[in-house]
Amino acid sequence: MSEQIEIQSPSLTERFPEIVVPDPRAGYGGYMVQPENLVQVVQALKDEMGYDYLSSVTGVDYLPENKMEVVYHFYRTTGGGALVLKTQVDRENPVVPSLTPLFPGAEFQEREAWDLLGIRFENHPDLRRILTWEGFYGHPLRKDWKEPFFEEETKPFKSRWPEGHVYRIEDKNPFHDNVQFPPGFDPEQWSPETDELLYSGLKRVDKTDDFLTEQVVVNLGPQHPSTHGVFRMVVVLDGETVVDLKPIMGYLHRNHEKIGERNTFLQNMPFTDRLDYVCSMSNNFGYALAVEKLMGVQPPERAEYIRVMMAELTRFLNHIFSIGFLLNDLGAFFTPMLYALEERELILDVFEAVSGSRMMCNYFRFGGVARDIPDDVMEKIRKLVLDRLPRKLDEMDYFITNNEIVRGRCEGVGVLTAEQAIALSASGPVLRASGVPYDVRRADPYSIYDRFEFDIPVRYNGDIYDRYLLRLDEMRQSLRILQQVLRDIPDGPIMSGKPQYQVRVPAGESYGRVEGPKGELGFYVVSNGKPNPWRYHVRAPTFINLTSLAEMCRGQKIADVVTILGSIDIVLGEVDR
Amino acid sequence: MITGSGILRGLWTTFRHFVKTYLEDLRIGKKRYFTPEGIELRRSPDVEGIFTIQYPEEKLPVPEEFRYIPFLVYDEGVNGEKEIRCTSCGICAKVCPPQCIWIVRTNDPVTGKPIPQPKEFYIDVDICMNCGFCAEFCPFDAIKMDHDYEIASYDRLKEHIFDLERLSKPASYYAQIRPTNYAREEAARAEKEAQKAAARKVNP
Numbered sequence: 051m052s053e054q055i056e057i058q059s060p061s062l063t064e065r066f067p068e069i070v071v072p073d074p075r076a077g078y079g080g081y082m083v084q085p086e087n088l089v090q091v092v093q094a095l096k097d098e099m100g101y102d103y104l105s106s107v108t109g110v111d112y113l114p115e116n117k118m119e120v121v122y123h124f125y126r127t128t129g130g131g132a133l134v135l136k137t138q139v140d141r142e143n144p145v146v147p148s149l150t151p152l153f154p155g156a157e158f159q160e161r162e163a164w165d166l167l168g169i170r171f172e173n174h175p176d177l178r179r180i181l182t183w184e185g186f187y188g189h190p191l192r193k194d195w196k197e198p199f200f201e202e203e204t205k206p207f208k209s210r211w212p213e214g215h216v217y218r219i220e221d222k223n224p225f226h227d228n229v230q231f232p233p234g235f236d237p238e239q240w241s242p243e244t245d246e247l248l249y250s251g252l253k254r255v256d257k258t259d260d261f262l263t264e265q266v267v268v269n270l271g272p273q274h275p276s277t278h279g280v281f282r283m284v285v286v287l288d289g290e291t292v293v294d295l296k297p298i299m300g301y302l303h304r305n306h307e308k309i310g311e312r313n314t315f316l317q318n319m320p321f322t323d324r325l326d327y328v329c330s331m332s333n334n335f336g337y338a339l340a341v342e343k344l345m346g347v348q349p350p351e352r353a354e355y356i357r358v359m360m361a362e363l364t365r366f367l368n369h370i371f372s373i374g375f376l377l378n379d380l381g382a383f384f385t386p387m388l389y390a391l392e393e394r395e396l397i398l399d400v401f402e403a404v405s406g407s408r409m410m411c412n413y414f415r416f417g418g419v420a421r422d423i424p425d426d427v428m429e430k431i432r433k434l435v436l437d438r439l440p441r442k443l444d445e446m447d448y449f450i451t452n453n454e455i456v457r458g459r460c461e462g463v464g465v466l467t468a469e470q471a472i473a474l475s476a477s478g479p480v481l482r483a484s485g486v487p488y489d490v491r492r493a494d495p496y497s498i499y500d501r502f503e504f505d506i507p508v509r510y511n512g513d514i515y516d517r518y519l520l521r522l523d524e525m526r527q528s529l530r531i532l533q534q535v536l537r538d539i540p541d542g543p544i545m546s547g548k549p550q551y552q553v554r555v556p557a558g559e560s561y562g563r564v565e566g567p568k569g570e571l572g573f574y575v576v577s578n579g580k581p582n583p584w585r586y587h588v589r590a591p592t593f594i595n596l597t598s599l600a601e602m603c604r605g606q607k608i609a610d611v612v613t614i615l616g617s618i619d620i621v622l623g624e625v626d627r
Numbered sequence: 628m629i630t631g632s633g634i635l636r637g638l639w640t641t642f643r644h645f646v647k648t649y650l651e652d653l654r655i656g657k658k659r660y661f662t663p664e665g666i667e668l669r670r671s672p673d674v675e676g677i678f679t680i681q682y683p684e685e686k687l688p689v690p691e692e693f694r695y696i697p698f699l700v701y702d703e704g705v706n707g708e709k710e711i712r713c714t715s716c717g718i719c720a721k722v723c724p725p726q727c728i729w730i731v732r733t734n735d736p737v738t739g740k741p742i743p744q745p746k747e748f749y750i751d752v753d754i755c756m757n758c759g760f761c762a763e764f765c766p767f768d769a770i771k772m773d774h775d776y777e778i779a780s781y782d783r784l785k786e787h788i789f790d791l792e793r794l795s796k797p798a799s800y801y802a803q804i805r806p807t808n809y810a811r812e813e814a815a816r817a818e819k820e821a822q823k824a825a826a827r828k829v830n831p
Contacts, residue, residue, distance in 0.1 A: 207726050211717040216729045216749040216788055317724035320758035385641055392678050399670060399690075406694035406772065412758045420763065421692060433672040449640040453633035551722040551764040 061099065062133070066091055073136060077344075077558020077577075080121075080134025085146045088137050092122075092152055100126045101133055103488075104149065104475055106561070106572055106589040107159035109167040111141070113193040118144040118169055121574065123561060123589075127472055127486055129493035132561065139169070148174035155475025158597050166191040166307070176251055181300040181626060185240060187232040190305050198230045204312050204582045252286045253294035265293060268608070272301050276379055276612040279622030283599075283611065290607050295600045299593075302626035310586035315341055315553050315577075316416070318586065322573075323410040325588060326624040328371060329364040331401070332566040334414035339496055340562025340573035341416050344555050350546050353418040354498045355539040359431070360401075360413065361564070362528040362535070366439065367397045368567035369479075369521040369528075370446070372619040376518060377450065379616035380459055386450060393442050396434055403427045416553055418545035435532045443525055451519070460515035464602040464614035467512055474598040477591050478569025480618055483520040484512035490565035497564075501538075502531045514617040552581060559585075568592050568619055590627060592620040648676030661685055691805050694759040694772035696752055699794045700801050709795060712769035714743035719761035719770050727754035728761065748791045752778070768812050774804045 062081060063070050069087045073080050083091050095101040101124035110119045117138045124133040139146055148171035149156045160171045161180040168189035171177055179186065188195045199222065201207055209215075231237065249267050271282035280301035286293040306325065310318050322337045323330035335357060342349070349357070374390030398408040404423050405413035413420050423431075450456055466476065471484035481488055487508040491499040507523030509516035557579040563572035569591025576585035595618050602614050652659060659665040666685055669678060680687055697719075701709040720728040731747035734740065762772045773796075780786040802809040 205726055206721040206723070210723075210726055210728060211720040211730045213731055215731065215747075216751065218751070218784075218788075313724060314722075316722070316760070320724050320756055320760070382637075389640075389644070392674075395678070396670070396672060402693060403690040404692065406690075406692040406759055407757065410757065412760075430672060438672045445640060449637045453637055454630060455634065457633070549763070551718065551760070 062091075062095070065094060065098070073134075077556060079559070080132075080136055082136050082138065085137045085139055088135075089147050089149070089152070091135070092124075092149055095124055095133065095135075096152060100128070102472055103127050104153040104155055105132070105477075105563075105570060106574065106587075107149070107156050107163060108574055108585075108587040108589075109163040109169050109191075110576055110585045111167055111191065111193045112138075113141070116141045118167065120146050120163065120169060121559075122149070123572070123574075125493070127488050127493075129488075131494055134561070144169045145172055146170070147172045148177075150174050153475065154473050155594060155597055158594060159475075162593075165189070166305075168192060178248070179300075181303045181305075183300065185231060185235060185237070187230050187235070190308055191311075204580075205314060205317060248284060248296065248298075252284065252296060254286060255288060255293055263289060270611065272298075277615065278375070278620055279625075281615075281620070281622055281625070283615070285603075285608065285611065287608060290609075292603045292606050292608060292611060295603045295611070297596050297599050299596070299622070299625050302622045304627070306588065306627040307586055311583055313583075314581045315555055315583060316551060318583070319414065320410065320412040322588075323412055324623055325590065325627065326566070326568065326571075326592070326621045327409055328621055329368045329567050330409060330411045331360040331364040331413060332564060332571060334411065335361050335497075336562055336564040336566065336571045337573045337575075338414040338416060338562075339564060340560050340575045341553075341555060343560040343562055344558055344575060344577055345416060345553065346556075347417040347546055349418045350543045351540050352422075352542040353544045353546075355535050356419050356423060356544065357414065357497060358499065358502075359532060359535045359539070360404075360411075360419075362531050363397050363400065363431075365528045365567040366525050366532075367394045368619075369525050370394060370443075372616075373446065373450070373518060373521055375619075376514075376613070376616045377456070379613050380456060382455075386446070389442075389446070393439060396438070400427055400431055400434070403430075415545065415549060417547055418543070422544050431532075432536055435529060435536060440526075440529055443522070443529070447522055451522070456518075457515065459610070459613060460513065460518060460617075462511070462513050462515075463606060463610050464514045464617060465512045466598055466602050470601055471512065471598065474601060475594050476569070476598045477595065478566065479517050479520050479524065480569065480595050480598065482507065483509045483516040485510040490563055490570055494563070496562075502534050504531050514613055517617045555579070555583075563589070566591055568621070568624075569595055588624075588627060590624045592618065593625045593627070596620065596625065644676065651676040663688070689774050689776075691807060693774055694762070695757055695776045696755060696773050696778065696789075697750060697761050697770050697794070698773045698796045699748065699791070700769055700771055700798050701795050702798050709797075711744065711791075711795060712767050713745050713748065714767055714769070715741075715745040715748075716743075716766070718764055718766065722760045722764050724758055724760065725754045725756050727751045727756075745791065748794060750789045750794060751787065752789055753783070753787045768816075771801055771805070 070081045070083050070091060073082050103125040104122060105125050106123040108121050110121060112119055118141050119136055119138045122135045137146060146169055148160055150160060151173060158180060160174055161177060163169045164171060164177050165179040165181050166189055254265055265286055265288050268285045268287055269282060270285060271277045272280045282298040284296045284298060309321060318337060319334060322333040325333050370390045370393050374387035377386040378384060401411055402408045404421055404427055405411040466484045468485040471481045471486055485508060487506045489506040492506050504527045507520055507527060509520045555577045557577055559576045561572055561574045563570055571591050572589030574587040575583050578584045603611050661684060666680060666687060699711060699713055701711040704710050715730050715732045717730055720730050727750055729749040730745055733742045733744045733746040735742050759772050761770045
């Protein structure tokens with residue numbers, strides 16, 4: 051990855067001498083640019099140098115330096131490493147030009163940075179809070195923000211040991227529900243006028259026909275079985291046709307990143323399970339990669355193979371699950387879903403046997419995995435991969451793919467073109483079904499993925515049906531990788547070095563990304579040499595994939611919105627974090 | 628393709644799944660339900676037809692590594708007294724991600740120096756996230772993850788904070804739920820003892 055940046059470095063600094071400087075801090079990479087030159091540089095990156103994909107936008111609060119930093123990760127969709135661009139602004143009034151006009155995919159991420167860090171993005175079309183609620187006071191990821199019931203800056207808390215006396219949080223909490231309001235704010239008197247703001251921000255069309263129909267605003271959710279959790283979509287309807295749509299999330303927000311910054315590095319591992327709770331192994335993988343990059347440790351061979359095996363089993367499990375759910379959304383109520391759940395169940399049994407838990411696996415450690423795979427479990431995996439899963443996959447293909455209702459409702463619905471998908475920073479199956487063969491496993495190989503023979507499936511229509519077909523293709527490729535893993539897996543240790551509960555992480559930054567089942571899952575970690583990460587950011591694939599939801603839904607029927615959402619395959623544990 | 632054949636395929640698949648249950652019933656016979664063997668059959672990769680387990684009449688056996696709520700291991704002394712292995716070193720409390728472990732050390736009443744034994748030990752099971760770090764990093768094999776997942780109770784305020792009494796379980800229980808782990812740890816401990824004894828022999 052670093053070599054890639056090296057090749058690029060002359061051109062960017064040569065193109066903009068004086069304006070762009072390499073990041074001088076030890077342990078950091080990428081380039082620094084002043085906010086007033088940001089748009090100019092990014093424009094050149096996009097138009098002249100082929101960095102057409104803005105993967106991640108995030109902020110870091112450097113309280114000691116009194117600076118607020120915005121970090122951008124750019125990629126080329128043709129593959130290769132990241133180009134990291136940073137810009138620093140004053141902490142008191144942080145204003146950075148928005149990149150949303152250039153990269154529409156930055157929209158939600160910039161809103162998130164505004165919400166959690168209070169960085170204002172100039173020219174952003176809709177800079178509202180996104181994860182916390184409208185009456186929230188302050189910007190929680192700022193280092194000087196404290197919740198009303200505040201224990202200590204970092205874990206482990208001193209009160210637990212050696213003279214720790216047990217207490218219940220709710221007995222000590224001043225409000226009994228950890229909320230604080232802005233000065234003068236009375237929740238009893240408050241009316242959600244921001245909803246009016248939201249409704250007025252939606253697009254309307256000028257009616258040209260003679261029918262005097264009204265355009266209505268409909269709220270789908272937050273309590274709605276088709277939203278896969280607590281998620282709300284505000285839709286403007288003209289008859290049955292969707293004119294505009296805005297997703298509203300954050301109902302499951304728990305500020306995962308703030309929790310992460312208080313945890314020690316290792317303590318974060320079980321918390322990553324709770325992001326996308328369907329595929330916890332992939333989350334572990336991404337986080338382990340990011341921290342290992344900082345620590346400079348390399349897992350032993352067997353551990354690498356086990357990791358890939360778990361990641362691919364997770365991909366299979368997630369895709370079969372999401373296909374089942376898609377059918378649910380189409381109205382095939384729970385029969386295909388339960389067939390999918392059977393296979394998922396068998397894979398979860400494997401996870402339980404190796405990691406101790408079915409969904410919250412907490413299996414990866416820095417420099418390896420927690421436990422070796424017992425022989426009988428290995429035998430079970432072999433049976434699954436070589437016999438059962440391919441058979442069941444074919445069965446699924448047989449009874450769903452050519453079903454007239456599925457085809458009728460999915461073909462040509464929710465289309466996202468390749469250009470739109472790239473511009474909106476879509477990733478994973480959504481991106482590949484739109485004709486962009488971009489997969490982190492190939493584009494920027496991590497772990498030992500460069501050793502395996504597999505194809506990156508791609509489909510070109512960009513509709514729901516192609517996303518479905520692509521998931522089928524990906525499961526076949528996953529099985530192909532798994533067969534190679536089972537053939538080649540060596541014996542040996544599963545941890546490099548002794549397992550430690552307090553790892554030493556040198557100061558610096560790192561971005562570890564994996565191709566999760568739902569898209570590019572990235573972890574941006576900044577360490578200042580202390581036991582806790584200074585900044586811990588998750589590039590949640592489904593959160594960013596939701597940016598393209600409005601684009602897919604415009605002009606479609608209201609009934610299809612549910613299916614389109616199902617085809618993105620969101621998990622709200624990850625969207626809301 | 629003829630219109631309608633796709634839907635017929637779906638119906639055919641559902642029908643096959645339905646019939647297979649009865650065919651398997653005939654093939655395997657009565658032992659398919661409510662026997663450990665039958666439960667094992669219904670979760671193996673070869674299972675066809677019905678897949679579900681009739682909880683609570685039937686229960687899936689949990690694998691050895693299954694983890695649920697920690698407990699403290701004690702060895703039984705000659706007179707049946709509990710020799711708790713915990714030395715109140717506090718590593719579990721430090722490594723615990725949601726910080727659900729509280730430990731109070733015992734101090735010697737005469738000298739005031741700490742004795743390696745916990746005076747109080749609490750785990751708030753409402754907070755515990757079952758990650759298993761405490762068991763993984765305990766240097767004395769004193770805290771282990773349990774297999775008993777049926778811990779529902781009527782009173783959240785009274786019964787969800789486990790104290791030393793509630794947490795203590797004998798080593799024999801541990802050996803029963805995790806036989807291979809137990810055997811491995813005992814072997815390691817025996818070896819350490821032997822080394823110590825050998826070292827003592829060399830320079831007494």
